[in-house]
Amino acid sequence: MIKANQCSLQYKDGTVALKPFDLEIGKGETVLITGPSGSGKTSLLKLILGIEVPTSGKFEVLGQPICKGVDQDIRKLRTQIGPIFQDFRLLEGRTVLENVVLGLRFLENSPSDMKKIATDYIERVGLGHKRNQSVDRLSWGECQRVAIARAVSRRPKLIVADEPTGNLDQENAINVLNLLASFTDSNTSVLITTHATHLVDKIEPTALLVMHEGVFTFERGGAYV
Amino acid sequence: MFKGLKNTNYYLGEVKTIIKLNGFSSFLSVISLSLIFFITTLTLTGWWLSTTFTNALENEAEISAYYPADISLNNVQGLILEIQKMEGVKTVTAVTAEQAYDKMSEILGQEAKILSQFDENPFEAYLEIGIDLDRLEPILTTLELNDQLEYIRDNRTILEKISRISTLIALLGIIMTLAVGISTFIITSHIIREGVHAHEAQINTLQLLGAPDTFINLPFIIEGALLALISGILAAIAYLGFMRVVGNFTDGVIPFFPIIETQTVFISISVGTICVSLILGLLASLFGLKLNKKK
Numbered sequence: 001m002i003k004a005n006q007c008s009l010q011y012k013d014g015t016v017a018l019k020p021f022d023l024e025i026g027k028g029e030t031v032l033i034t035g036p037s038g039s040g041k042t043s044l045l046k047l048i049l050g051i052e053v054p055t056s057g058k059f060e061v062l063g064q065p066i067c068k069g070v071d072q073d074i075r076k077l078r079t080q081i082g083p084i085f086q087d088f089r090l091l092e093g094r095t096v097l098e099n100v101v102l103g104l105r106f107l108e109n110s111p112s113d114m115k116k117i118a119t120d121y122i123e124r125v126g127l128g129h130k131r132n133q134s135v136d137r138l139s140w141g142e143c144q145r146v147a148i149a150r151a152v153s154r155r156p157k158l159i160v161a162d163e164p165t166g167n168l169d170q171e172n173a174i175n176v177l178n179l180l181a182s183f184t185d186s187n188t189s190v191l192i193t194t195h196a197t198h199l200v201d202k203i204e205p206t207a208l209l210v211m212h213e214g215v216f217t218f219e220r221g222g223a224y225v
Numbered sequence: 226m227f228k229g230l231k232n233t234n235y236y237l238g239e240v241k242t243i244i245k246l247n248g249f250s251s252f253l254s255v256i257s258l259s260l261i262f263f264i265t266t267l268t269l270t271g272w273w274l275s276t277t278f279t280n281a282l283e284n285e286a287e288i289s290a291y292y293p294a295d296i297s298l299n300n301v302q303g304l305i306l307e308i309q310k311m312e313g314v315k316t317v318t319a320v321t322a323e324q325a326y327d328k329m330s331e332i333l334g335q336e337a338k339i340l341s342q343f344d345e346n347p348f349e350a351y352l353e354i355g356i357d358l359d360r361l362e363p364i365l366t367t368l369e370l371n372d373q374l375e376y377i378r379d380n381r382t383i384l385e386k387i388s389r390i391s392t393l394i395a396l397l398g399i400i401m402t403l404a405v406g407i408s409t410f411i412i413t414s415h416i417i418r419e420g421v422h423a424h425e426a427q428i429n430t431l432q433l434l435g436a437p438d439t440f441i442n443l444p445f446i447i448e449g450a451l452l453a454l455i456s457g458i459l460a461a462i463a464y465l466g467f468m469r470v471v472g473n474f475t476d477g478v479i480p481f482f483p484i485i486e487t488q489t490v491f492i493s494i495s496v497g498t499i500c501v502s503l504i505l506g507l508l509a510s511l512f513g514l515k516l517n518k519k520k
Contacts, residue, residue, distance in 0.1 A: 049433060078435030089430040093242065102235075102431075106440045111231050154434075 035211035050074035082151030239444035262460030272398030313360025417513030453506025
């Protein structure tokens with residue numbers, strides 16, 4: 001799913017976000033990445049989504065090299081990823097259903113399938129009764145579940161969630177992490193970043209990676225770093 | 226094709242949302258574009274009318290050639306045949322002194338009584354030569370060299386003025402059409418850029434979800450084309466209404482003006498404006514999106 005070989009990332013202003021690292025994440029894994037703010041978690045997600053390209057080394061996602069000059073390929077790659085953003089990035093003024101359907105519109109689905117799939121996933125995140133309600137009137141936690149439904153309804157090969165537990169109390173945070181982990185199957189991997197290290201023991205990730213100042217410190221799991 | 230059509234409702238919904246979000250700006254843009262298109266229709270009409278008018282006058286372009294009073298009828302006939310053979314000469318008619326008198330009486334109308342002050346007919350017989358205006362110079366040169374002709378009245382100043390006015394109006398028409406094209410382009414592409422700017426976050430999200438550029442851009446292209454089309458339709462309606470009112474006022478005011486079938490032309494200009502507005506809207510939207518992409 002994800003392969004990194006001596007990959008590093010340095011921003012234009014000189015900030016070193018990720019020091020050279022090797023990484024390999026396989027199919028069907030749930031990987032939790034923790035670390036304090038500014039440790040490089042979001043930078044790693046930016047690499048995965050092709051928002052940034054490595055300064056040195058090689059980085060591959062689902063077999064697609066992340067490098068300059070492959071914009072169209074990266075756009076195609078993103079259709080196989082289900083991203084859950086920290087700020088959700090839901091479309092204001094649209095209903096829950098419209099937001100979830102939006103993620104499916106440019107995939108290979110017929111209009112009736114799109115609605116059916118979206119409704120199914122909205123039910124699975126527990127918002128079936130609010131599917132026709134505008135996202136503007138939802139609570140923070142409900143918006144997050146819409147974002148999850150939008151990401152997972154695309155049946156992606158890789159789900160990436162950036163700080164999905166931020167601002168949540170422990171119980172809700174665990175619920176969200178477990179909900180995300182529940183979408184893992186033999187073909188789908190889930191990558192979750194969180195600075196809430198105290199939650200790590202509450203779920204059972206395949207691997208746990210800890211980051212600090214752009215460096216990976218392997219904590220638990222298979223041979224990843 | 227089918228794949229693209231499945232999102233038609235989404236695209237139309239997005240266009241509605243984009244226009245609604247930029248409501249006031251969109252409204253002002255439609256008004257500006259409508260006025261621009263309206264002025265263009267008037268310019269085009271002026272261009273067309275003046276061209277038709279000058280063409281009609283050019284077709285009536287005549288030279289009067291005077292011959293000596295003592296010349297025999299046979300010689301006049303010979304002269305007519307000789308002139309008829311010249312390139313650019315359409316007609317040659319012999320006008321007697323009496324016919325010349327009657328013509329002037331007709332032109333003067335009520336003022337024709339002044340002619341009765343003359344004891345004798347002050348007019349002379351002459352040859353009325355209808356010519357192709359483009360051949361004015363060589364015809365005049367040949368006629369001036371003809372010994373049997375005493376005097377040539379060429380109306381050159383008037384004919385040249387008509388020709389100049391015709392060129393000037395054509396030039397004005399081209400400049401106006403260009404100005405309209407550029408203005409529409411600038412306004413529409415600016416609307417699109419504004420729309421894209423207002424939806425930056427949404428566009429960014431769609432890009433991160435892997436949406437292709439066509440999917441992201443299409444609502445903006447439809448928006449630009451739609452606003453321009455609405456403007457074109459409004460301008461066409463206003464134009465047809467205006468021409469009807471003007472037509473009622475000017476009907477019969479200019480009796481010497483050639484009879485022209487205006488209705489077909491007015492409708493053609495209206496339909497043309499609507500089509501051009503749609504095309505300009507599409508092109509300007511694409512241009513606006515391209516500028517944004519570069520940015």
